[in-house]
Amino acid sequence: MFLRGFGPVFQAGLVRVGDPPREEPERSVIALAQRAGVEDGHRILDAGCGVAGPAVIIARHFPAVVIDAVTNSARQVAIGGERIRAAGLSDRVRIHLADYQRLPFRSEAFDRVLFFESTGYATDLDLTYQEAYRVLAPGGGLYVKDVFRDPEVGGELATERIEAFDRLWGCVRTKTLSESVAAILRAGFKKTSASPMPELGTASFAGSMFLLDGHALGRSEFGDAFLSAALGGPIEFGEIRAVKP
């Protein structure tokens, strides 16, 4: 349904690129990879990779990167594998059925570990970043772009609303940016920087929940499943960069 309704990049917040700025998944993913410091020749782990939408886009843009992409969904592995084959990228992009909290890779195997809107599903945030740390080579970089709980909005109502948001998306728990940074530092990372990304756009994501039927605006299949008051939860987009010393 995500594929039909929104496309192969499963991210609600897109970087607006161009003049005039536009929300376009492909250019957004490339912008994120650039913000993550991805360079040609890097070995990349895409942690929580969906149907390899971002992995295919990054591999096309950087012709010498090698990407291992992991998801804990067998269905996504099957669809993602097909997409990688169809893109002719099987020699450089591999998709694995694995839990990013228990990675099936040797230590120090990667130059970059990317989490794009996937840490909200972690059952153990410490383990998540410990594993990212383990598989990164010294000097390697972690990049997290995600939906975080807005720390400015507190109280019982905010807690109820974030719980409704988590139920809507099947998240284990949406964390705050600072809570995530604390777990990243506990894992041993240094040079951590974190900031909200208010410039991200959600119009494309929200727009995919509607369709025009003649002159009437209706809900799309995607909107039927996800259009809900819980979408307006107390959330913000943000990014975190950190380096393994």
Ligand SMILES: C[S@@+](CC[C@H](N)C(=O)[O-])C[C@H]1O[C@@H](n2cnc3c(N)ncnc32)[C@H](O)[C@@H]1O
């Ligand atoms: C919102 S989607 C984002 C997908 C992808 N990063 C993208 O941009 O298209 C979240 C992804 O995280 C994956 N995921 C959630 N928990 C996971 C875990 N413990 N280990 C591996 N993948 C996980 C989901 O299966 C899904 O692919």
